[in-house]
Every structure is written in C-alpha cells, then in structure tokens.
Amino acid sequence: MEVKKKDIRALTKAQLRNFFIKQxxxxxxxxxVYEWLWQKSAHSFEDMTNISLDTREMLxxxxxxxxIKVDQMQRSADGTIKNAVRLHDDLIVESVLIPTPNxxxxxxxxxxxxxxxxxxxxxxRLKRMRNLNPDxxxxxxxxxxxxxxxxxxxxxxxxxxxxxGEPLMNYxxxxxxxDKITSPEGLGMSPKRIVVSTSGVPKMIKKLAxxxxxxxxxxxxxxxxxxxxxxxxxxxxxxxxxxLREALQYWYAKTKNRITYxxxxxxxxxxxxxxxxxxVAFCKFAPSKVNLIEYNPIDDGEFxxxxxxxxxxxxxxxxxxxxxxxxxxxxxxxIDAACGQLANKx
Numbered sequence: 001m002e003v004k005k006k007d008i009r010a011l012t013k014a015q016l017r018n019f020f021i022k023q024x025x026x027x028x029x030x031x032x033v034y035e036w037l038w039q040k041s042a043h044s045f046e047d048m049t050n051i052s053l054d055t056r057e058m059l060x061x062x063x064x065x066x067x068i069k070v071d072q073m074q075r076s077a078d079g080t081i082k083n084a085v086r087l088h089d090d091l092i093v094e095s096v097l098i099p100t101p102n103x104x105x106x107x108x109x110x111x112x113x114x115x116x117x118x119x120x121x122x123x124x125r126l127k128r129m130r131n132l133n134p135d136x137x138x139x140x141x142x143x144x145x146x147x148x149x150x151x152x153x154x155x156x157x158x159x160x161x162x163x164x165g166e167p168l169m170n171y172x173x174x175x176x177x178x179d180k181i182t183s184p185e186g187l188g189m190s191p192k193r194i195v196v197s198t199s200g201v202p203k204m205i206k207k208l209a210x211x212x213x214x215x216x217x218x219x220x221x222x223x224x225x226x227x228x229x230x231x232x233x234x235x236x237x238x239x240x241x242x243x244l245r246e247a248l249q250y251w252y253a254k255t256k257n258r259i260t261y262x263x264x265x266x267x268x269x270x271x272x273x274x275x276x277x278x279x280v281a282f283c284k285f286a287p288s289k290v291n292l293i294e295y296n297p298i299d300d301g302e303f304x305x306x307x308x309x310x311x312x313x314x315x316x317x318x319x320x321x322x323x324x325x326x327x328x329x330x331x332x333x334x335i336d337a338a339c340g341q342l343a344n345k346x
Contacts, residue, residue: 005064006063006064007063007133008037008062008063009134010133010135013030013034013185016031017030019062029051029055032048036048038180038185041142045063066135067088068086068143070083070085071092079151080096080097082094082097083096083097083143083144083147085139087132093109093165094163095163097147097148097151097156099152103157103158104148105156106141106144106145106160108137108140109140109163109164110161110163110167110170111132111164111165111166112128112129112130112164112165113126113129113164114166115165115166115169116233117235118199118232118233118235119231119232119234119303120266120302123164131169131173132170134177134180138177138186141156141159144156157193158193160197160218161174161194162197162218166199168198168205168208178215181194182214191215192216195216196208196213197218197262199219199220199233200220200244202244202247205244205248205251209251209255213255218262218291219248221261221263221279222263223275223278223279224275224278224281225241226240228275229241249286252285258287259286259288259289261289261290261291263279263291263292263314264294265306265311265314266295266305267304267306271310273313276313276318280317280323283323284321288324289325290314291325291328292311292325294328311327
C-alpha cells in the first residue's frame with residue numbers, strides 16, 4: 001500500500017532542520033528548503049536549484065508540495081481579476097485582485113464554502129467542505145501578488161479576508177497564514193495592511209484581542225437590530241448583538257484599534273430611520289468607521305439595493321454623530337467577483 005506523503009509546508013523551520021540532521025545532512029539545508037518553500041514559493045522540489053539532485057530526490061521520496069493551481073482567471077471591464085483556485089484535492093475556491101489607482105488588494109478565501117448562513121451571500125449557499133490550510137491561503141496571496149506585478153506593474157499592497165468562508169471559524173490556520181505573510185521569511189507584508197472580516201463570532205473576537213494580533217478587524221454588521229439581523233443572518237440568533245458588542249468592547253479595550261463595520265442598505269429591510277439610529281447607538285462605544293457597501297445581486301431578487309435617498313440618510317446621520325462613513329462601490333460585478341458573489345460559478 002502506498003504511504004501518503006506529508007505536505008512539507010506543514011513543517012516548521014526547526015522541524016525541517018531536524019529532518020535533515022536525522023538524514024545525516026547539515027541543519028542549514030533545512031533553512032535553504034524553508035526559504036524555497038516560503039520566500040520563493042517553490043511549486044516543486046525541482047525548482048530548488050541550489051540543492052543537490054540527490055537531496056531533491058530524497059525530499060520527493062518523503063514529501064509533497066500541495067501547491068494551488070489557478071484553474072481559470074477572469075478579468076473584469078474595470079480591471080478586477082478573479083481566480084478560480086484548484087486545491088490539491090480538486091476542490092475550488094475563489095480569490096480576487098482589486099486594483100485602484102494607488103493600490104492593489106487581494107481578497108482571499110479561508111474556507112471551501114462557508115460555515116455561516118447569511119441569506120444575501122452566494123457563498124453561504126455552498127456547503128462548507130473544509131477549512132483551508134495556511135499554505136493554501138498563502139498561495140492565493142502569492143498568485144495575486146504575481147498578477148499585480150504582471151498586470152499593474154506594482155506589488156500587492158493590501159489583503160482582505162473577505163472571500164469565501166468565515167475566517168474566525170478557521171482561526172488557527174488563518175493566523176498561521178498571516179504569520180507567514182507578514183514574516184520577513186515569507187512575504188514581509190505589514191500586518192497593518194491586512195484586514196480580517198468576520199460576520200461576528202464573539203468568542204473568537206476576544207481571542208484575537210488576547211492573542212494581540214496586529215492586523216485590522218472588520219465586522220459584517222448590516223443591522224444593529226437583533227430581529228432584522230437574525231432575519232438576514234440567522235446565526236445572529238446564536239451570536240446576538242449584545243454578545244458581539246461586548247466582544248468588540250473587549251477588542252477595543254485591548255488593542256485600541258478602530259473597528260470597521262461593513263453595512264449594506266437594502267430596500268424594505270434596513271432603510272428606515274430606526275435602522276440608522278440603532279447603528280449610531282451600536283457604534284458609540286468605540287472609535288469606528290462604517291463602510292456602506294453597494295449590494296451585489298445573487299440572482300433571486302429577494303434583496304434589492306436601497307435607493308440613494310436611504311444611503312444619503314445614513315451618511316448624513318452618521319456624519320452628524322461624528323462617525324466616519326464611506327461608500328464603497330463594488331468592483332468586478334460583471335465576472336461575479338464582487339462582495340457576496342463568490343460561488344464557484346466558473
């Protein structure tokens with residue numbers, strides 16, 4: 001029976017060094033391999049050109065590199081790029097490159113499918129198949145960085161965990177991936193350029209604060225009234241706003257970092273004055289910013305973007321209460337690459 005080989009990227013640098021010592025080789029060989037795997041994003045052992053052929057063959061006998069493959073790349077009229085990413089077990093996730101005049105942002109996935117049940121999101125309609133491994137998250141970023149350099153002549157500047165999946169339901173792997181992304185031995189990106197977006201898992205938000213993470217936090221809120229939020233995000237019945245607010249208060253007390261709320265205004269759902277007043281009250285406990293996001297339809301017509309009058313009401317009342325508000329226009333809608341549209345249609 002064939003023994004299943006371990007993915008070499010599951011090993012730490014110390015474990016790689018120990019492996020080579022046990023093979024009767026020098027420990028520094030582990031450093032070389034680690035650099036190939038992470039800084040140079042080697043797809044195969046053949047790529048490791050400063051390591052002898054015999055050593056590469058020995059590595060092939062013990063390990064595999066389960067690298068992702070960009071199965072299909074689509075380019076939007078506005079320059080947005082969507083990747084359909086094939087994993088080693090043939091499952092597919094999607095990631096997106098969002099260009100603007102002064103930055104390029106990677107929107108990456110953390111799960112195959114999603115653990116939650118937001119009714120307005122196409123990804124939520126997919127069954128959660130599994131969590132992504134740290135290297136699979138890392139590979140998405142590397143692929144988009146390469147595309148940014150190729151098509152926009154500059155390196156990737158920002159990362160948002162707003163793709164498929166709830167990042168805090170894959171907590172350990174997401175943090176391991178970010179550790180590699182921000183490490184000088186990986187991509188060396190600043191954690192301040194990374195945003196992890198959650199639908200609101202109170203216990204895990206507190207854990208983020210306890211773990212003293214340096215990246216930014218965004219909360220997909222959409223309503224500050226429990227009955228409304230539960231109607232569109234049913235898991236809110238399990239994680240009600242009271243618990244979410246308490247967790248965010250804990251986060252702010254520990255980190256002193258401003259909280260970003262992502263918020264879509266839908267016609268007939270959250271477009272009334274009472275909805276805005278509830279949002280203002282929810283925001284008051286800590287410095288915050290509200291991103292009003294353009295809604296991206298997912299075919300069935302149940303959710304409709306509110307009109308500009310409702311958006312203006314939100315903007316005026318939030319600004320009158322000294323709450324920073326921005327309106328975020330969607331990118332890549334023509335290739336189903338915008339927020340809430342990732343559903344493996346490609």
